[in-house]
Amino acid sequence: DAGITQSPRHKVTETGTPVTLRCHQTENHRYMYWYRQDPGHGLRLIHYSYGVKDTDKGEVSDGYSVSRSKTEDFLLTLESATSSQTSVYFCAISDSSNTEAFFGQGTRLTVV
Amino acid sequence: AQSVTQPDIHITVSEGASLELRCNYSYGATPYLFWYVQSPGQGLQLLLKYFSGDTLVQGIKGFEAEFKRSQSSFNLRKPSVHWSDAAEYFCAVALSGNTPLVFGKGTRLSVIA
Numbered sequence: 001d002a003g004i005t006q007s008p009r010h011k012v013t014e015t016g017t018p019v020t021l022r023c024h025q026t027e028n029h030r031y032m033y034w035y036r037q038d039p040g041h042g043l044r045l046i047h048y049s050y051g052v053k054d055t056d057k058g059e060v061s062d063g064y065s066v067s068r069s070k071t072e073d074f075l076l077t078l079e080s081a082t083s084s085q086t087s088v089y090f091c092a093i094s095d096s097s098n099t100e101a102f103f104g105q106g107t108r109l110t111v112v
Numbered sequence: 113a114q115s116v117t118q119p120d121i122h123i124t125v126s127e128g129a130s131l132e133l134r135c136n137y138s139y140g141a142t143p144y145l146f147w148y149v150q151s152p153g154q155g156l157q158l159l160l161k162y163f164s165g166d167t168l169v170q171g172i173k174g175f176e177a178e179f180k181r182s183q184s185s186f187n188l189r190k191p192s193v194h195w196s197d198a199a200e201y202f203c204a205v206a207l208s209g210n211t212p213l214v215f216g217k218g219t220r221l222s223v224i225a
Contacts, residue, residue, distance in 0.1 A: 033212055040121075042202060042217035043156075058212065090155060092213075100146060101213055103155040 003027050004104040006091050012110045019078040021107050023091030025071075031094045032074040033101065034058075034066065036087040043090065049074055081111045114139050116205050118216035125193050126224055133188040133219050135203030143205040145186040146213065147177055150200045159201075162186060173197070198223045 003026030013019050023032060031050055035043040035058075045058030047066040055066050063085060065077045078085055088108050092101040117136045125131055137143060144163050148156040160171025167179040177188045186203060203216040 031212070035215075040217060042118075043215040045212055045214070048212050092156075099144075100158045100161055102158075103148075105155045 004091060004093055004102060006089075006104040006107050008107060009105065010108045012112060013081050015082060015111055016080050019081050019109065021076040021089055021091075021109070023074045023076070023093075023104060025074075025093045027093060027102070028071060029093040029095050029102075030071075031096065031101075032068065033092040033094075034064075034074065034076045035090045035092065036060065036085075037090060037106070038087050046076065046089075078109075081109075083111050085109065086111045114207075114214065116203055116214055116216040118201075118203055118219050120219045121217070122220045122222065124222040124224060127195050128192050131188075131190045131193045131197070131221070133201050133203075133221070135186045135188065135216060137184050137186070137203075137205050139184075139205065139207065141207070142179075142181060143207050145177075145179060146204040146206075147171065147175070147186070147188050148202045148204060148215075149173075150202065150218075152199070156202065159188070193221075193223055195223045195225070197221060 005024045007022045033048040034046040037043050044060045049055045049068040067075045088106045090106050091104040094101040115138050146161045147159040150156045159175050160169050162169050162179045200218045200220045202218045204213040206213050
C-alpha cells in the first residue's frame, strides 16, 4: 500500500460539533483528495489539493473545508456536523491529476 | 455534464464463469480510464488503467479491460471468476489537466458456488 494514513479510522460525534479528519502521506505526492462514499452514490469528491495551500472544491463541498499547510498532510473539517455527513471518508493521493490515485483505508464517521 | 455510468448495480456469477462489468463515460475527449476494486471494509485498489495505445489492457488478478472509443466504453472482463473476486468494482475517469478522478457508482459482484 502507498504510504497513506487516515486518522481517526472510526469516529462517532454529535450533531453540531466540529470534526477534523486527517490524511497523512509519506509519498511526497502533489495531489491529495477527499472523497465520501455512500451506498448508491459511489465515491464523490469533496475537496482536493494540488499543492501546499492550493485547494479546490469538488462535487459535494458544502459543509466541508480543507487545509493543506504541508505536502504530507491534508485535513478535512466539518464545521458543524450533520447527520447527512454520516459516511465513509477516503483520502487519496496522486502524482498528477491524471495518473492513478492511491487510497487510504477510510474513516467511518457517524453523526448522531 | 461529464459522467461515468456503471449500469449494473449488482451482478451475481457462478464461480468459474466469465465476467463482464460495464462502464460508459460521457466526455468530449478520450479520458484516462481506470478500474478499481474494493473489498468489504477496505480502501480501493487499482486493477488496471488505460491512457493510450493498445485498447486492450491487462491488469492484476487476471482482469482485463477494453477501451472502445466508438461506444465510449471501458468494460472490465475476467474469463473465470474466483470466489475471492466478490467485491465492489468502480470505474473512474480523469481528463488531462488539473482534474480529479470521477467515479461511477460501482457494481457489486457476488460469486456463488
